[in-house]
Amino acid sequence: MVTVAGNVVSPYTSSEIWKRKYDNKTFKFNMHDSEGPEGKARYLVRTGGLKNEYLGVCLDEIRWGSQTTVMYEKSTLGMIDYILEWIKLNQGNLLWHEKQVPVNFTLPYIKHDLCPRNEKHEEVFRDIGGRVKCAHREIKRFKPSYLTSYDFFDDLSQTKRTEFFEQSPQEELLFDEDDIKAHGKKRIRELELKHEQELLEYEKEEATEEVLDVCGAILSDVGTILPLEELLNRLNLQKTGPRVYCAKNGYVLESFYTDIRRSKCKIDKQEPWEPEPFIDECQGHDLPPHETVHDFDGYYLAWMVQKWYEQVPEGKSPVYRSKPEEIARIKELSKAKHLNQISPRLLGAF
Numbered sequence: 077m078v079t080v081a082g083n084v085v086s087p088y089t090s091s092e093i094w095k096r097k098y099d100n101k102t103f104k105f106n107m108h109d110s111e112g113p114e115g116k117a118r119y120l121v122r123t124g125g126l127k128n129e130y131l132g133v134c135l136d137e138i139r140w141g142s143q144t145t146v147m148y149e150k151s152t153l154g155m156i157d158y159i160l161e162w163i164k165l166n167q168g169n170l171l172w173h174e175k176q177v178p179v180n181f182t183l184p185y186i187k188h189d190l191c192p193r194n195e196k197h198e199e200v201f202r203d204i205g206g207r208v209k210c211a212h213r214e215i216k217r218f219k220p221s222y223l224t225s226y227d228f229f230d231d232l233s234q235t236k237r238t239e240f241f242e243q244s245p246q247e248e249l250l251f252d253e254d255d256i257k258a259h260g261k262k263r264i265r266e267l268e269l270k271h272e273q274e275l276l277e278y279e280k281e282e283a284t285e286e287v288l289d290v291c292g293a294i295l296s297d298v299g300t301i302l303p304l305e306e307l308l309n310r311l312n313l314q315k316t317g318p319r320v321y322c323a324k325n326g327y328v329l330e331s332f333y334t335d336i337r338r339s340k341c342k343i344d345k346q347e348p349w350e351p352e353p354f355i356d357e358c359q360g361h362d363l364p365p366h367e368t369v370h371d372f373d374g375y376y377l378a379w380m381v382q383k384w385y386e387q388v389p390e391g392k393s394p395v396y397r398s399k400p401e402e403i404a405r406i407k408e409l410s411k412a413k414h415l416n417q418i419s420p421r422l423l424g425a426f
Contacts, residue, residue: 084146085372087132087175087379105137113138114149117158127165131381132173134162136374145313148368152308153406155368156395159304159381163391172382173375183383184310185298193232193293206300209233210291217283218242233292240287245274301387303394307380314365320409322358327409363409 105116105125117138120126126134138158140147148155163170186207191197197212222242230237249271251264259267302310320327322341341358370377387393396403 084141084144085376087173087375105133112149113140117150121158121161124165126162128169128171129162129166130171130173130378131159131162132375132378134158134374135377139374141373145369145371146373147314147370149366150368151317151364151366151410152305152312152368153364153403155308156304160395163385170385173378177379177382181379181383183302183307183380183387185300185302186294186296187298188295191291191293191295193291197291197293200295206297207294208296210293210295212291214289214291216240216287216289218285218287219244219278219281219283220285221281222278223285223287230292233294235292237292240289245271245278247275301393302384303397304381304384305395306397307384308368309364309397311370311377311380312365312368313371314367314369317363317365319360319362321360327361361409364406366410 105120111119120134120138138148140149150158191210191212193210194212197210199211199213200208201211202208218240219242222244223240224243225238225240227236227238229235249268251267256264318329320329384393385391398406
């Protein structure tokens, strides 16, 4: 492997890539260059142009490039669709690359010597999927009247995790002159006395509720079978996507959200610990990235896809990590990607 154009990793030198691209003036991948890489990708899919071609070429010809990275105008799901289309057209004759995969070439497995959540954790175990995980267990104590929790997807354990905490009273209430004018000194004093009583009750209550907290962070998944979705997510240097909000007739991007009244969330439930004003307001949903960014070229990526495909005989390696309903949700939310994809009826509904 060599490095071309700064720090971008490729199996070829710059001169080799240039020669491959422009030796043949009728080379079909040069067609539709004026439409950009994504326009070229659409053309190749529409015309069956991916058939009987190396995957490395089909990937490298649809990306942008800089001195240090390359970028595809595709999300992970878009990359999957493109790769699966190539596999479908070339089933029985999968031309991955002109060069053999290097002997020491591996997929991007998780490899940690110490627990990534807390280096002081020592115990480990191997789960049913073959992953080495942190087995640290800790009993945490909370005040029962103030105990609450929320669920979230934990990247370190790659599973759903419940976080427990105490919803304690504010340490102090702050009122300004406008508050006093609006409510009067008597009402403000009543609120202060009530708050003082709440603080006393909180301090008096003992932490008797025990919750078992299991770390579960992954130290290693070397040798496990990675879905294509997981592989592409790990390789993508673009880790964050846009934030969209529920609208009456769809979803709207954060950048177009200024001065627009929020509508009720269609996806998330109101958590019992959330303040009352949030009940009817969507708090937003973070989308996966709409672009894919790598520090290696499409030829190198083809090797990665080949290694993924060959994990299980007869091309049975899993494609998706997400559940079908989650993929459908992402695709639905992604309709708010560009302003011109949001109908005037949607924008006028607020």
